[in-house]
Amino acid sequence: MNAATAQLIVAGITALMQALPAIIEAIQDMNAPKKTKAELIARIRKAQESLPEWE
Amino acid sequence: MKRLRCIVSIIMLTFLVGCAGMRTENVAVSSYEIAGTVLKSAQQHAAQACTAKILDEQKCNQLKRTYRDARAAYLMAGDTLVIITDATDIVATQHQLSEYQEQVARFTQLSSDLIFWLTQWGVLKDKGGAK
Numbered sequence: 001m002n003a004a005t006a007q008l009i010v011a012g013i014t015a016l017m018q019a020l021p022a023i024i025e026a027i028q029d030m031n032a033p034k035k036t037k038a039e040l041i042a043r044i045r046k047a048q049e050s051l052p053e054w055e
Numbered sequence: 056m057k058r059l060r061c062i063v064s065i066i067m068l069t070f071l072v073g074c075a076g077m078r079t080e081n082v083a084v085s086s087y088e089i090a091g092t093v094l095k096s097a098q099q100h101a102a103q104a105c106t107a108k109i110l111d112e113q114k115c116n117q118l119k120r121t122y123r124d125a126r127a128a129y130l131m132a133g134d135t136l137v138i139i140t141d142a143t144d145i146v147a148t149q150h151q152l153s154e155y156q157e158q159v160a161r162f163t164q165l166s167s168d169l170i171f172w173l174t175q176w177g178v179l180k181d182k183g184g185a186k
Binding site for chain 1: 081084087088091092094098099102119123126129131132136137140141158
């Protein structure tokens with residue numbers, strides 16, 4: 001990994017923080033179709049499973 | 056260094072342009088996925104450095120502890136994000152949102168620590184050779 005990758009890591013974390021206002025907006029717009037919600041939840045679960053345990 | 060900044064700028068711009076056409080929930084989930092990918096990448100490099108004995112046991116244990124805590128915060132944030140995404144009750148969701156913010160703040164702190172140590176200990180290097 002080089003400095004560019006490290007910068008990407010920081011950018012990723014920043015992106016997560018920047019998502020917070022978007023979530024607040026999402027709370028006010030909860031009319032998303034059930035199918036869309038199911039897809040988003042599936043993506044979150046997949047992202048969670050992709051992180052390995054480190055023994 | 057200019058080249059690195061240029062590459063990062065292009066990637067961030069691509070991400071932001073992509074986000075512009077998405078629903079807000081989608082932006083949150085995409086950001087969550089990106090954060091997970093970068094943490095996974097950091098863990099892989101840390102694990103390789105430990106396996107290759109580039110880092111001593113004490114440093115490896117420190118990295119492991121930090122990664123485990125960051126992973127735990129990430130998983131909790133994901134569970135909370137699922138509740139928020141699936142919610143229909145605004146009051147309950149706002150409570151979950153504040154929990155999510157706490158978990159993200161913890162995740163950010165731990166991930167930043169992990170990256171700082173990896174850079175400090177020479178696992179993350181600039182291609183030009185500067186640490």
